[in-house]
Amino acid sequence: MPLDPALNSLGFAKPPAETRVVVAMSGGVDSSVVAALLAEEGYDVVGVTLQLYDHGAALAKKGACCAGVDIHDARRVAEEMGFPHYVLDYENIFKDAVIDEFADSYLAGATPVPCIRCNERVKFKDLLETAKDLEADCMATGHYIQRKLGDFGPELHCAADAARDQSYFLFSTTPEQLAFLRFPLGHLESKAETRALAAKYGLPVADKPDSQDICFVPNGDYASVIEKLRPGAADPGEIVHADGRVLGTHEGVIHYTIGQRRGLGIGGLSEPLYVVKLDVDAKQVIVGPKEMLATRQVPVREINWLGDVGFDTQSEWHVSVKVRSTRPPREAVIRPLSATTAEVELLNPEEGISPGQACVFYETRGTRILGGGWIWKG
Known part of the structure; x- marks a missing residue:
């Protein structure tokens, strides 16, 4: 009011x-x-x-x-x-x-x-x-x-x-x-x-x-929607360990997301494996141990800034960021590269950060949203 x-x-x-x-x-x-x-x-x-x-x-x-x-x-x-x-x-x-x-x-x-x-x-x-x-x-x-x-x-x-x-x-x-x-x-x-x-x-x-x-x-069946929109999108390929071993085959990269563990179809291994990368050009799903998911450096573009002064008027912004909608904000440092691009450094590594998700900026102590941008591959 x-x-x-x-x-x-x-x-x-x-x-x-x-x-x-x-x-x-x-x-x-x-x-x-x-x-x-x-x-x-x-x-x-x-x-x-x-x-x-x-x-x-x-x-x-x-x-x-x-x-x-x-x-x-x-x-x-x-x-x-x-x-x-x-x-x-x-x-x-x-x-x-x-x-x-x-x-x-x-x-x-x-x-x-x-x-x-x-x-x-x-x-x-x-x-x-x-x-x-x-x-x-x-x-x-x-x-x-x-x-x-x-x-x-x-x-x-x-x-x-x-x-x-x-x-x-x-x-x-x-x-x-x-x-x-x-x-x-x-x-x-x-x-x-x-x-x-x-x-x-x-x-x-x-x-x-x-x-x-x-x-x-x-x-929640994303793959079936994409196949309707883009016929032929679900081309098969290989599931490959980060060390180069071919572990199996898949029915389309679109069925997988970064950080996924269940439903990989490569049972019988001694260690739990996660999707750590999707190589669309090679049609490969790259899997590896959980520690390979940990990331500290996050490239962000298409930034919308809601702060009181220009985004690129400072060399660093000390904020909290969300890299997934379901995760709490984590402390980070934003280093602007331009008015709309930046490198975000997480003070503590996060797992399963995926290109295409948003990185949203918050006051470290407070409720204000300072903007955000889109995570990309870099």
Whole structure:
């Protein structure tokens, strides 16, 4: 909530009824609660749902966001709360900006994070521009993250509920986008509070399960999706020990990720082995002992910096970083190479760092997100 009593809860110096807010509605409980909450406060709410893919196509799955029943659920919430709701067909944009890169990254031996690209290239880009076209004062989403005003403008901070925090997936939010965005759920202490609000407003999605995995990947089966998108992608090859021994064969590099241990199909060995490298050109899966996964030097590019001064104005930044969404931040030193590239040195080695994942920067002591970038092979 703003400290200035002259401002409304979204930070504008006018009554809620004169403040138009576009709410990005996925059809789930989080964004539905945001829309209901703002409608009850008297804001001029406009709900917008993106259809990102054909819900009847083979790539989609039951219960995923942004298709089929979820569009219907978002519309029902809008009808219940009495505000307009629009569905925009973003299938082509989503395929070009997210799905194609997802497939190509896997084919190149990387492990992509399409949810970040969706926020960056679709929701916080095209949808945000649509909100401005609708003459909205701001756009609100159901993400669990906080926007706070600092000495130099809006800052991005972790959600109050660490278990729900989505900062890893939102590091690429630019300062310009952050000025226009609002995250009304970021201060809540638990998902239970969100569901209690949904019940309070009588929303039909109050008990709806959370969406799981990537929306266009059925049952987490990445390989089958990539084979549909890129026929012939699963060419067989060799599983090779780091010392050069050929241990077996595989049915396609796309079936493997860095750090994988289970399902390698090379049983009967005396030591546990892990995937330590994917050589796409040679069609080889390289395996080795666990200690080969430990990494301290992480090359990062396409950096989005949210600090108060220019990224490359200092030779070093002492921060904490996340190299996977499920891991806690670890202390590190960032050494800028340019305004958008850097070498990140982890004070303690991390295992299973993979090209294609994000490296997100945090204040060492605090909740602020300072930006991040994409891990690459170097």
